[in-house]
Amino acid sequence: MSRIARVREEMRKHGLDALIVSSISNIRYLTGFTGSNGLLIIASRSALFFSDIRFLEQAKLEVRNCRVHITKFGLYEEASRRKALHGASRVGFESQQITYAQYRVLRRLFPSTSFASTKEIVEDVMLVKDEAEIALMRKAAEISDQVFGEVVKIIRPGISELEIAGTISYLHRKLGAERDAFEIIVASGERSAFPHARATQKKIKSGELVTLDFGCVVGGYNSDITRTVAVGKASLRAKRMYDVVHDAQQTAIESARGGMWAKDLDAVARQRIEKRGMGKFFNHSLGHGLGLHIHERPRVSELSKERLRAGSVITIEPGVYVPGFGGVRIEDDVLLTENGCVVLNTAPKEFLIL
Ligand code: ZN
Ligand code: ZN
Numbered sequence: 001m002s003r004i005a006r007v008r009e010e011m012r013k014h015g016l017d018a019l020i021v022s023s024i025s026n027i028r029y030l031t032g033f034t035g036s037n038g039l040l041i042i043a044s045r046s047a048l049f050f051s052d053i054r055f056l057e058q059a060k061l062e063v064r065n066c067r068v069h070i071t072k073f074g075l076y077e078e079a080s081r082r083k084a085l086h087g088a089s090r091v092g093f094e095s096q097q098i099t100y101a102q103y104r105v106l107r108r109l110f111p112s113t114s115f116a117s118t119k120e121i122v123e124d125v126m127l128v129k130d131e132a133e134i135a136l137m138r139k140a141a142e143i144s145d146q147v148f149g150e151v152v153k154i155i156r157p158g159i160s161e162l163e164i165a166g167t168i169s170y171l172h173r174k175l176g177a178e179r180d181a182f183e184i185i186v187a188s189g190e191r192s193a194f195p196h197a198r199a200t201q202k203k204i205k206s207g208e209l210v211t212l213d214f215g216c217v218v219g220g221y222n223s224d225i226t227r228t229v230a231v232g233k234a235s236l237r238a239k240r241m242y243d244v245v246h247d248a249q250q251t252a253i254e255s256a257r258g259g260m261w262a263k264d265l266d267a268v269a270r271q272r273i274e275k276r277g278m279g280k281f282f283n284h285s286l287g288h289g290l291g292l293h294i295h296e297r298p299r300v301s302e303l304s305k306e307r308l309r310a311g312s313v314i315t316i317e318p319g320v321y322v323p324g325f326g327g328v329r330i331e332d333d334v335l336l337t338e339n340g341c342v343v344l345n346t347a348p349k350e351f352l353i354l
Pocket of ligand 1: 331
């Protein structure tokens with residue numbers, strides 16, 4: 001079933017005759033349009049795409065499965081001129097994507113339409129990846145794995161975190177990615193105890209842990225991988241921390257499957273770490289959904305209230321962070337199936353001492 005057909009199915013469940021999609025990444029997901037300004041109106045029998053004159057050629061090339069209207073006026077104005085909501089009595093809009101000003105424009109242009117605030121209708125459909133999406137995510141993961149294999153060759157005492165980050169970024173593009181998925185994390189020594197440290201001028205010293213967290217984008221889809229390595233030598237404490245995180249990550253991978261509660265998967269890893277006395281050093285959630293966004297549903301945390309779905313791609317990334325000493329995190333992207341999961345990353349996970 002096409003993505004738009006799957007959205008229509010959701011619309012029916014919510015009693016909607018039409019849905020106004022204003023999130024640009026949701027529009028990309030449903031139409032293929034990669035430009036920065038667009039509006040999509042899905043009705044039971046039609047799908048209308050609107051954009052401005054700057055995107056005339058791009059829309060012709062990219063947009064699939066809808067009628068394209070290019071305008072020099074506002075997109076909502078054009079939708080009104082085209083009577084895009086004609087005959088629809090209950091119309092959903094994306095409450096988390098639309099600004100209050102846009103909402104007021106809608107009310108002014110369509111005074112007799114009944115609008116319903118909706119939440120994550122397209123995101124619900126997006127939870128289950130189709131084959132085309134999975135192929136892109138596999139490619140993105142493969143590139144990041146290759147980058148890891150290359151970048152470990154240059155990590156040695158004296159090199160700066162920024163130099164490592166710059167090399168990762170270059171290699172991503174060289175190996176075929178569009179860009180980095182997010183600002184690359186390279187955190188060494190005591191700084192590796194900050195789960196989201198950015199790369200700095202700091203130079204790597206022998207005996208330090210270095211955490212690398214990076215990802216790339218292929219066809220709009222993200223990869224997200226973390227590996228922690230030691231440089232020169234590793235203390236017993238560092239080895240023990242690594243072992244605890246590695247074991248927790250492996251156990252979570254063995255337990256992950258579609259249908260289980262997301263919070264139960266988080267608990268699997270958390271309990272392993274707690275048993276080894278490091279529970280208080282694992283201070284973030286186990287993972288997150290991955291796709292067109294670097295962080296999307298499902299959340300894989302203690303607070304999550306949803307079940308995991310077969311077909312979702314999530315990260316599994318436990319970590320322990322000891323203030324004043326350093327941290328270890330290991331992260332892979334996994335595709336959930338009915339009976340388990342497929343790990344998309346192949347970069348080695350034994351403790352590397354470079
Ligand atoms: Zn990451
Ligand atoms: Zn992540």
